Amino acid sequence: MARTTTPNRPKVPERAAGTDGAPQSRRYPRIIGGTCEFCGVIDANQPAKLQYRLCPHFADMGPLACSYCDKALDPTDVIANKFVNVADHPENPDKVVVWCSNGPGNPGSKCEEKHLKRFSPSM
Ligand SMILES: [Zn+2]
Ligand SMILES: [Zn+2]
Secondary structure (H helix, E strand, O other), X not given: OOOOOOOOOXXXXXXXXXXXXXXXXXXXXXXXXXXEXXXXXXXXXXXXXXXXHHOOOOHHHOOOOOOOOXXXXXXXXXXXXXXXXXXXXXXOOOOEEEEEEOOOOOOOOHHHHHHHHHHOOOO
């Protein structure tokens, strides 16, 4: 006598539609030289490489570090000298993925290459 399993339990789609209008995982503004490209300089008394820590996009995340850089590199230096991309992790809503890139005029960032290989084509 098999009992049917809880028929009234609601199903949840793996990907909720239209939560913020973006079908793909959410992207944040880029951080350029440590400054959020959307918010710009927030406190002129703080160094440029720390400006992103003050803006509403990244304030809750704490200090960011590129997921792919050599561990020997100081993450703060990387953020100060590169473009830094941030997106929600496609498989873990509690996390963001961070990767540095050299920008459109200077392609070939190893980190961006690694990132695209890891997540393509979902991001
Ligand atoms: Zn911002
Ligand atoms: Zn990197």
